[in-house]
Every structure is written in structure tokens, then in C-alpha cells.
Amino acid sequence: MIQLCSLTLALVLSAPVAFAQHGSNDGSNIDARAVLEQDLRASKDWKVEDIWLRVETVTSVVPSKDLGAAVDGFLRAEGLEPNAALFLVALRLACENPDASKLVGSLVPLLSDPSKDVAIAAANLLSDAEFRTLSGEERGELVDRLQLAAEKGELDPEVNLAAAHAWYQLGGGDARRQARARMTEFLTSNDANLRALGALALARSNAEITGVLYDELKKLAGLPGERGRLAEAYLETERVREQTERLLRQRGTSDDASKRGKETPEQAQFRTVMSMIQSWHIEGDHAKREDLLSAALNGMLQAMDEHSTYFSGKEYARFEQDLEAGYGGIGAYVGDDPDDGLFTITHPIYSGPAYRAGLSSDDKIVRIEDWPTLREPVDEVIKRLKGRPGTKVKLYIWRRGMDRALIDRPSEDMAVEITRESITIPAVQSQMLPGAIGMVVLNDFSRVATTEVRKALKDLLAQGAKSIVLDLRNNSGGLLDEAVGVAGLFLPKDTLIVSTENRIEGKEQFTSTGEPVVPIDMPVSVLVNRFTASAAEIVSGALQDHKRGVIIGKRSFGKGSVQNLIRVPGLEDDEYEDENGNNRHDNWEKLTKDANGNGEFDFAPRVKLTIARYLLPSGRSIHRELDKEGNILSDGGVRPELDVDLRRVDTWRIEEMLKIRRTNAVRDYVDANFPASGELSKKQLMQELADNDHRDVTKYPNFEAFVQGLNTPLPADDVRALVRAEIRRRVQDQRGKEFPQGDFVEDEQLQEAIRVALKAQGKKPSEFAEYQANIPVESVARVQLRGDEKVALRDALKELSEAKKGDGKLSAAALESLSKLIEDNLGGN
Secondary structure (H helix, E strand, C coil): CCCHHHHHHHHCCCCCCCCEEECCHHHHCCCCHHHHHHHHHHHHHHHHHHHHHHHHHHHCCHHHHHHHHHHHHHHHHCCHHHHHHHHHHHHHHHCCCCCHHHHHHHHHHHHHHCCCHHHHHHHHHHHHHHHCCHHHHHHHHHHHHHHHHHHCCCCCHHHHHHHHHHHHHHCCHHHHHHHHHHHHHHHHCHHHHHHHHHHHHHHCCCCCCCHHHHHHHHHHHCCEEEEECHHHHHHHHHHHHHHHHHHHHHHCCCCCCHHHHHHHHHHHHHHHHHHHHHCCCCCHHHHCHHHHHHHHHHHHHCCCCCCEEECCCHHHHHHHHHHCCCEECHHHHHEEEECCCCEEEECCCCCCHHCCCCCCCCCCCEEEECCCCCCCCCHHHHHCCCCCEEEEEEEEEECCCCCHHHHCCCHHHEEEEECCCCEEEEEEEEEEEEECEEEEECCCEECCHHHHHHHHHHHHHHHHCEEEECCCCCCCCCCHHHHHHHHCCCCCCCCEEEEEEECCCEEEEEEEECCCCCCCCCCCCCCCCCCCCCHHHHHHHHHHHHCCCEEEECCCCCCCCEEEEEEECCCCCCCEEECCCCCCCCCCCCCCECCCCCCCCCCCCCCEEEEEEECCCCCCCCCCCCCCCCCCECCCCCCCECCCCCCCCCHHHHHHHHHHHHHHHHHHHHHHCCCCCCCHHHHHHHHHHCCCCCHHHHHCCCCCHHHHHHHCCHEEEEEEEEHHHHHHHHHHHHHHHCCCCCCCCCCCCHHHHHHHHHHHCCHHHHHHHHHHHHCCCCCEEECCCCHHHHHHHHHHHHHHHHHHHHCCCHHHHHHHHHHHHHHHHCCCC
16 A cells, blocks of 8 residues: 555656646646656556556646647557557546547557556446447447457456456447356356456446356455455345335335326336436435435536526525625634644634634634534534624634644633624725735625725725726626626726626616726726636626726636526425514524424525526627537637736646645744744734745745755745745734735736736836836736737738838838737737
8 A cells, every 4th residue: 555655646746737836726727748748658667557546646637628639639649558548548538528439449459468457458448438429330340349359269368358348338239148148157267256357247237136146246245355345235236126126016106106197207207217216226225315306407407508507495595695795603714624624714704703702714613612513514513603693602722732632622721702793705805016006806796796896996096006906816706786886896887888688588788887986097907717707707808898907817717698596486485584684594583484394494496597698798708608518619708818827837846835735844834933922023024924025035034944854856936935825824814804815926917917007107017126026027928819909910911911012111000000909919018
């Protein structure tokens, strides 16, 4: 086991993957080809099991679309080594939209490979369901080749068996019968290993478990190890099936006959399949009917489009909480810490009672009143933290460095009593950057979005902001009304922001309703990435169409559809006394109608149904179009004028940083050099480093010795970034204000927005001491021309080409087009 783990780690660290260090996990920053080139060179020394480990690692890091395209390129190469072919095919099957017809040719020759392990691996890959999508002729040829491999006497018997299983998986009626007969032959082998493999292959192929097959599985089930566990699982499934069939025969039916007589054929089919799952599926004894119903209804909606969804009552309650952005509780972001499994305050809401009571990031809530939180579901712990504003709750807090025995048996000196309040989840962070640049980060479009953005903008303008950066990265959207409201803060009154097209109600337009907060002549930049979606795309797209802002970053997600939340007709929410008149149930309010008698308020199920499309002011759609197979027909999204990648970081560096983060080394360094009770100068230095360390490692006390003690190959700047992240976490607790997600010291996309903002003021980053060490002199942005600009540039260049043949003079119109394009898009970049 130790050798396997070491090998796995070596494989993970072997490839230089390009990956974003900070900000979003923007998949476009990963260099898939670099990964594959390195791996293919190393693959000749791998064992087959190493290939599967590496496939799992690569597919967890490299985006499927990028990886698939890179793999296709390598698969076209001639003379691939067997391990390389297995690796590439396995990767391609794990990616989006594999083309089985292009993969067959790499696998079939390997069925006769001298290495038994390679041949078995090839057969196992060929049993993948993706190969059932081959055309009739191609699939027939593959089935014939598998039959030949299954029956070929000179091949190793284990290869025969693996080929027989693939033959069964891909074949039709006759082929399946022949393949099963071939697998059955192994049950009579004198080799115990072959008998065991044959029995498992037959059981895996859904053969009836009786006679010799039952006896062989029974023997295997008594043995330790993976084979024994598999055999026991197959036998248990058979026992459940037999018991269910016996019960059904005794009862005749699982439902009342009179009710069944009124069923439509579709209803009867649905009920039958649900019963089959509960009766025969390997996990069927754990399946609840309401969960199966939810899954079926959701599947029906997802078949229409990816954004239509079925919400059970519990799911809708969580969704509604996110939209409303308010509750009664202690005011903290919480969850289980993956490192220790303890229920942890990720960070407090700095305007809330938890922070005022002295709770900080990384505090562990180990008990609520007399109820231990250890190993309890997160939702259940959160439910106990919430309550009527004004009520008290006693929490027991464990912190790193305390005796671990106190986690299970907390003492009274760990107790903190907090008075619950009405909590509003902040949607916005803001900051004045050097150069009078006001930055506003909007996390979502909940009901408080417009109000909070308006307040942040007014505060920044009062401080003297001369330009605004609106950061919509990682904002997945929310309420349409809030999107219109936020856009209206930047646009003149009665400006068209978005329209919707509905097949029933036609077209509806939404315009700004008030005067803008930001002066119309003030420069605005908008940051987007591939996780910017829906309402966030409405705002960024409207500002782009009205030439009110420069869009910077990466193309947004492309969700341009409108969903309505509709309560399922015939089902009602529970009823309650609305004590505070907010038209929402709060968990302390008395129920007046409890339909299922569980003592809790339950929502009726909802359907989130796609009913319309968004159109931006120019009439363009931002919606990403997919075909029925999920292939992208149109990328959609808001395309930035300035395309900026985040910094690329090799995989081995990411692994090394994660390794350090999994220890307490960084925390211990900060504790030792910036003690909580230390002198004022240390606290001031801590604040300075959190704001801007100028990427200068000499500002950190005892830093060189700390890096040497880590014994890491990482460059010092990577260690600096880890330490600074921990310092920023602590400083925001000390100052009671969260740092925005954008950090101009590390964030290239924000740096470009700063460059654009300063250019509008006639200035450069190099003129500011705060930016000199952080923002490169040269821009890293790639200019993205709009369609009309491309036409203008093409016409001007065509005329330039013609002028070279004539008098060498350009028309005034062409000169104006070129001059404007250069000024708008290239000037200062």
C-alpha cells in the first residue's frame, strides 16, 4: 500500500499541468497537451494499474473539453506504444463526446498483445457502453473480433475471458448467448483462478445464479479480498430478487388492484420500474420512493434543457434561502473542515453576533447547548444554530492547540453564549484601490444585490473614486429584477437592459427605472470568467452593448434562458403565523397547518421551468446552444474585449503547495512571527503584508529559515503566497471586514482592469508605488474584436492592400476606422 501511494504521488507530480493559482479555477488555464506529452514519455514504464491511476488524476484536473481535443490529436499518431494507446483511449472515454469509431483501431490490435495485462485491459475498455454507439457494420466487425479473441486457443485464458465479457456487452441476442456459453466453460476449468474469474464474469453479465455458478460464488464469498466481496454482493442481490419475486407472487401485486385498473400504461410502467429498482438493484434496499420520484421527475425536466429542475420541498428550502439572503441565527459561514471533519466557522459575517461574541475563522463548534456536533449532518447543525432573533444559544468552541480530548468533552470555559439576530448574507465586498479606483465585488443577485451595490458605489464615490471596477467573476446569477436594478446603477434612466422572448406571452422589455449612481462619463470595467452566468451576464452584456464598460477576463458561461419557479399544482406549503410580517417562514414561527405531522415547516415541491430566452439590448442571445447529445453548437456567453488568463502554475507546484497546506507549517509560522498578543509593530506589519507585500519575501520575518525548514522544491514566491493567504484570513478577522476575492498583488485579470482604469485617467500602473512590483509593464491581455469591428478592420486592410498597388493613399474613412480600432483596442496595451 505504501508503494502504491508513493507511485500515485509520483505520477501526480510528473506532469507540468498549466493551472490557475488564484481567483477562479478557470479551466482554460490548464495546458492539456503539456500533460499528455509528459505522460506519454513516461507511460512505457507504467504497469496497467498505473494507467488507471493516472487517468483518474488527469481527468480530475484537466477540463474534459480541452483534454478530449488534445487526446484526439495524439491518437492520430502512428506507432503508439501499447501503454500509450491504453492511456489515451481510457482518457478519451472519460471525456465529453468520445467518438468510438476512432478509438476501436487503437484497441483491437492489443487483444493479441504479448502482455496478458495489456490484452485484458484492451478487452475491458472495449466492453465500455460507448462502443454500443458504433454503427451496425462497425459494431458487427468489433463483435466478430472479440469473438475471435474469446475463442482463440493460443491466447491466455484470462484474455479469452475478458474478450468474452466484452463480446457479451456489445453483442446482440445470438452473440450474447454464445459469449455467455464461452464464459460458462471456465466454470469447469481445473484452474481455481479461472473458475473464479469465470463466475464473476457471468454474474457481472446478469446470468441466473444457480447450479455450478451459485456454488462457485458461494466458495468465493467465504474468502477475504475484493473477489470475496464481489461474490457476496452478487449473491445478496440474487437473494433479494428471489425474495421479492416470492412476495409478489404471494400478494399478486404491490398495489391495490382497483387502483391499478385506473392507471394509464405510462403510470403502470413508471410504477413497475420503481418496484424493480427497489427489489433488484444492488442498492435498492436503501432507495426511498420519494427520492426515486424526485430523480425521475428531474430526469424528465433535464431531458428538455439543462436548467429546468425539479425541487423537492427540502431542496427548494435551501434554494429559497440563497435567494432571500436572510435568516435568524448567529451570522457565520460554516461547514465541515475536510482536514479534521469538525464543524467549523469558515469565517464570521463581520456585522453579525458571532463575530461580536469573539468567534473567528477556523473556530470549531463542537457542541450546541448539550448536543455534540461531531459526525452530525451539516444541515442538522445549521438548523440548531438558527432561531428566533433575540433568543440565546450556547456554543462550545474548540481551537487548534487545545487538548483534543476537549472535542468530545468540552469544558465550560469553552462556552460562548450568543444572542441570535436577523442576519442578512452580504452580497457585496468593496475596496478603494490605489489610483482612485473603486472596486465592487458582487457575489450573487439575491434580493439585496441592488441595495448593497448602490451603497458600495456611493461610499466609493464619496471617497473620491474616479473609475469603477465591477467584479462579476464566479457570480452564477439570481433574480432578474436585481440584474435590471444593478445595471441601472450605471445606465441612464429608461435604457433598455434586457428583453425576454416567451413562446406564450411574446416579448417583454426591461429598462432602467432611475437615474444612475455612477456618473455617465466615469470609466467602468467589468470582470467576468466562465463561471459568470445568467443575471451576471445580463449586467455585463448590457454594459457592453451600450459601450458603458470594458469587459475583461474570460468568456462567460452562456446561460441566457429564463426560469420560473412554479409550485406543483395540487400540493400546498405548510401554513404558519407570520410573526414578523416578512412573508417568509422563519424556523421559530408557529405552524398552523402541518400536512405530514413532522413538526417542521415543509415547502411543497417546485418546478424550475425554462419559459423564455434573454436577449441583450443589441438583440443578441448569450445562450450556449447544445444539441441532443450535449455537443456545443454555439458557445454563447459574453465575450470580453480584453481576454486575460490567470497565471499558469505547473502541477508539481500545486501538489507541493497542497502538501504544505495539509500540515500546520504555515499556521505555525504565522503564530510564531505574528503572535495575537504581540507588539503593535507586528500587527501593523501583518496588516501591511495582507494589503500589499509587493511580492517581497524579505518583508516576512525569518522567512528564509522557514522555507529551508519546509524542505520543498517550491520557489520562495509560492511559499510567500501561502503565508500571505493565511495572514489575510487572520487580518480580515482582526479588522472585521472581508477582503474582496480580487487581489491586485496576485490576480492578473484585476491587474488588467486597473491598467484600463488608469489609462482612462491618463495614467499608468508604473506611476504608483503600490503597483510597481505587482503589475507588469506590458499587458498580458489579448484584444477580442466584436463582429462590427472585424468587418471595419477587414475593409480597411483590404483598402490598404489595394492602395499599395496604386498611389499608396488610404481614404479618410479607412484611416478613421484604423485609427479608432487602434485607439479603442490597442492603445496603451
